[in-house]
Amino acid sequence: AQKITQTQPGMFVQEKEAVTLDCTYDTSDPSYGLFWYKQPSSGEMIFLIYQGSYDQQNATEGRYSLNFQKARKSANLVISTSQLGDSAMYFCAMREAETGYSTLTFGKGTMLLVSP
Amino acid sequence: NAGVTQTPKFQVLKTGQSMTLQCAQDMNHNSMYWYRQDPGMGLRLIYYSASEGTTDKGEVPNGYNVSRLNKREFSLRLESAAPSQTSVYFCASRRTGISNQPQHFGDGTRLSIL
Numbered sequence: 001a002q003k004i005t006q007t008q009p010g011m012f013v014q015e016k017e018a019v020t021l022d023c024t025y026d027t028s029d030p031s032y033g034l035f036w037y038k039q040p041s042s043g044e045m046i047f048l049i050y051q052g053s054y055d056q057q058n059a060t061e062g063r064y065s066l067n068f069q070k071a072r073k074s075a076n077l078v079i080s081t082s083q084l085g086d087s088a089m090y091f092c093a094m095r096e097a098e099t100g101y102s103t104l105t106f107g108k109g110t111m112l113l114v115s116p
Numbered sequence: 117n118a119g120v121t122q123t124p125k126f127q128v129l130k131t132g133q134s135m136t137l138q139c140a141q142d143m144n145h146n147s148m149y150w151y152r153q154d155p156g157m158g159l160r161l162i163y164y165s166a167s168e169g170t171t172d173k174g175e176v177p178n179g180y181n182v183s184r185l186n187k188r189e190f191s192l193r194l195e196s197a198a199p200s201q202t203s204v205y206f207c208a209s210r211r212t213g214i215s216n217q218p219q220h221f222g223d224g225t226r227l228s229i230l
Contacts, residue, residue, distance in 0.1 A: 004158075035218055045159075045206065045221035052215055091158060102147055102166070102210055103174065104219060106158040 003027065004092050004107035011112050013082045020067070021077040021110045023092035033095040034075040035104065036066070040088040048090075051075055082114045118142050122207050122222035129197045129229050137192040137225050139207030146212045148190035149219060150174075150182060152203040159206060165190055166212070197229045 005024045013019040025034065036048040051059045051066045059066040063083075067076040079086055089111050093104040123138045141148065146167045151159040151174075161174030165184040179201060181193045190209075194201055204226050208219040 033215055037218075037221075043204070044223050045208075047218040047220070050216045050218060093159075102212060102219075103149070103161055103164055104159075106151075106160070108156060108158040 002107075003096075003105045004094055006092055006107035006110050008110045009108075011110055013112065013114055015082055015084060015114055015116050017082055018078060018080045019082055019112065021079070021090050021092075021112065022074070023076055023107060024072075024074045025092075025094050026073065027094065027096050029096045031097050034066070034068070035093045035095070036064070036075075036077045037091045037093065038086075038088045039091065039109070040085075045091075049077065079112075084114050084116065087112060087114045120207055120209055120220055120222035122205075122225050124225060125223065126226045127228070129194075129227070131198060131229060133197050134193070134195050135197065136194075137205055137207075137227075138189070139191065139222060140189045141207075141209040141220070142188065143209060143211070143220065144187070145209035145220070146187070147210045148184065149208040149210070150180075150190070150192045151206045151208065152176065152201075153206060153224075154203050162192065162205075199229045201227065202229045203227060 032053045034051045038046045049061045049064045051068045065078045089109045091109045092107045120141045149164040150162040163182040165171045168187045183191045204224045207222045210219045211217045
């Protein structure tokens with residue numbers, strides 16, 4: 001079974017609209033962390049936001065927020081007010097304590113295209 | 117700030133050749149990682165080093181070796197390159213001890229095996 005599932009291969013959104021990128025995860029570890037990374041066409045991996053399994057509130061970083069639903073094992077990334085520069089591949093990743101020292105398991109990614 | 121530096125950025129090899137991908141970080145991080153990224157597959161962990169002097173296998177270690185030369189440097193070696201190893205390789209590092217610390221990535225090495 002996949003540990004990280006990103007069901008949307010591609011998403012389209014108009015500039016200034018909000019968009020939600022889905023991520024579900026599978027773990028039996030009570031202590032885990034969820035990360036979102038952005039990969040623009042230039043190829044680098046850019047860290048966006050982190051949510052810990054024990055965090056009481058949903059994480060926010062500027063225009064990025066994480067809709068964390070622990071019982072449903074989902075950690076969806078919400079981008080408010082999309083910009084053209086948000087066009088990129090987005091990866092959800094999970095760190096479990098059991099898989100080794102702080103290693104990450106990545107989903108397959110969602111390609112986001114923002115149109116004018 | 118240099119962060120994580122990978123060399124080379126691009127490389128073409130013939131099947132059976134060997135090469136070493138270099139990675140260095142200047143953030144005084146304890147842990148370092150090597151991933152490969154293939155189309156439609158996301159990033160998959162090849163090897164990691166929790167601290168200087170230790171290395172461990174990840175999800176896809178076959179055909180690779182690593183060396184944690186010192187705290188700054190973590191190299192990935194292909195002893196006998198195969199076309200299946202054509203990929204983009206990323207090195208990453210992380211400050212340990214604080215759970216919310218992300219992995220910081222280099223810009224990647226595009227490797228083609230003919």
